[in-house]
Amino acid sequence: MYNIKSVFVIVIILLLSIASIAQTISFVEPRFKLKSTAPMISSFDNNGKHYILYESYNSKAPLRVDLQLDSYDENGKPLNSFMIDETMNGAEPNYFEGVFPIAGKIVLFKMGYDTKTKKTNLYAYTLDDEGNKGEEKFLTFIQGLSMFNSGSFNVVTSPDTKKILVFSNLPHVKKQNEKIAFAVFDSDLNIINSKEIELPYISRKNKVNHAFINNEGNVFILKKVYAKKKIPDLEMVFVYSPELELVKESAHIIGNIGVISTYKSMINSEGNLVFGGLYYDYKKSGFNVKDPDGTFISSLKANGELVSNYNAQTYSGSFITNQILNDALGNHYLLLESVLEKNETVGSGTAPTYNKIYTNKDAFVVKYSSNNTFDWIYKIARDAQTSTNDNAKSYRMWATVLPSNKIAVFYKDSWARHDGVKRNVITPPVIYWRGNIIETITTEGQLESKHLIRDQRFGGDIGKYFFMPQTGYMLKGSIRMISFRNNELVSTIIEL
Secondary structure: OOOHHHHHHHHHHHHHHHHOOOOEEEEEEEEEEOOOOOOEEEEEEEOOEEEEEEEEEOOOOOOOEEEEEEEEOOOOOEEEEEEOOOOOOOOOOOEEEEEEEEOOEEEEEEEEEEOOOOEEEEEEEEEOOOOOEOOOEEEEEEEOOEOOEOOEEEEEEOOOOOEEEEEEEOOOOOOOEEEEEEEEEEOOOOEEEEEEEEEEEEOOOOOOEEEEEOOOOOEEEEEEEOOOOOOOOEEEEEEEOOOOOEEEEEEOOEOOOEEEEEEEEEEOOOOOEEEEEEEEEOOOOOOOOOOOOEEEEEEEOOOOOEEEEEEEOOOOOOEEEEEEEEOOOOOEEEEEEEEEEEEEEEOOOOOOEEEEEEEEEEEEEEEEOOOOOEEEEEEEOOOOEEEEOOOOOOOOOEEEEOOOOOEEEEEEEEOOOEOOOOOOEOOOOOOOOEEEEEEEEOOOOOEEEEEEEOOOOEOOOOOOEEEEEEEEEEEOOEEEEEEEEOOEEEEEEEEO
16 A cells, blocks of 8 residues: 555546646737637638637617627637617617528628517628628518517538528417528528418427428428427427429437437538437436436438437436537437536625536537447546536536547546546546646547646746636647636647
């Protein structure tokens, strides 16, 4: 049995051996300021530039959200940072529907309800490099019944960004079947096709419909059908031709009575919709009825052919689907992560503080082969990481497929109660250091290496930077990511 001194020496050797891997961390000037608070983060590429959109709710904002868009060139150099649509003109549409790259342009979509005509209208605005809006372009409308029953829009683009699908949930009418409307636009925002469809399901106020469009114009719909008591909910998939004619309608079945818990999706290079994530066995009573019972993967082709598979594996209720990835061989990978959210009220009286506490812990990478068969599952164990009011921007995980088809997962962990390699418990703790880690997984699902990112500018002291894994992307063999210190953002390039 090791004594404390021996354990201390072993841990130091392990940390130094991991840190000895050659690596370079570059900070690229200038630095931007984070103006939106508690941001949700998304990113996209356009005309050789990489954009990161920070979105946070603001009840006083013109769009009900604060939107900050930052751009970077192919070398990671920050180009511009601006807040979108800061006008206080109350006559303008004030509901945000998305910011998308469309054939070399950046387009903002906004929705507004007209109380005089009882119409919900959708508009598009092209943004310049300073965030200024171009001329307002009307796209389509929904004839609403009231402001609170006015229907809704969902805007999605094809992978090549040359087609825009506006999928509309029409207003709920009691005891009548649900109606939806399609409108497909080209990259100049001119309409190509439109169609209104009645589905053979009774309308509900809260609809769960997700729409997708491929480069050829095929439309895919994933719909949840709420069943009667003691009957499992049903999930349906629809495929429509570019002319918006129904190709095929199918029931999406996971095992016996599996229901999707959370999922991510993508249109692959063949134009098929691939979606996968966590499912739970449908139950109407009992404890932990929605704890995930396994993972699934499904491929839906333009001809309506649906191929699904699943793997039973118990997860706690805090697990969600973080990412779906594919490699050059057609294999798919799911990144699952424990994300627990908790609301907290601090103080009392007239000015209490409302906090949302995020806790992230373990994760899994699950591989399904190109024919959708389950291959392997890999666990990433880490200490709990907790953050407040930031949507866990610094503690979430992010994964990418390397040119070798291996998987690299980026995350943060505490190197105190375990040695960081075999997670042997150290009692008492002799080191407490929170580090940024890149864990590489082989194509066979085995640990290849663990890179502990060591740089004097990173760490737990005030004034040092932390990585934002959710902003990660791979370009030219290097990992690009945003680091932050308080409200200061800096573009970061990691060479391994």
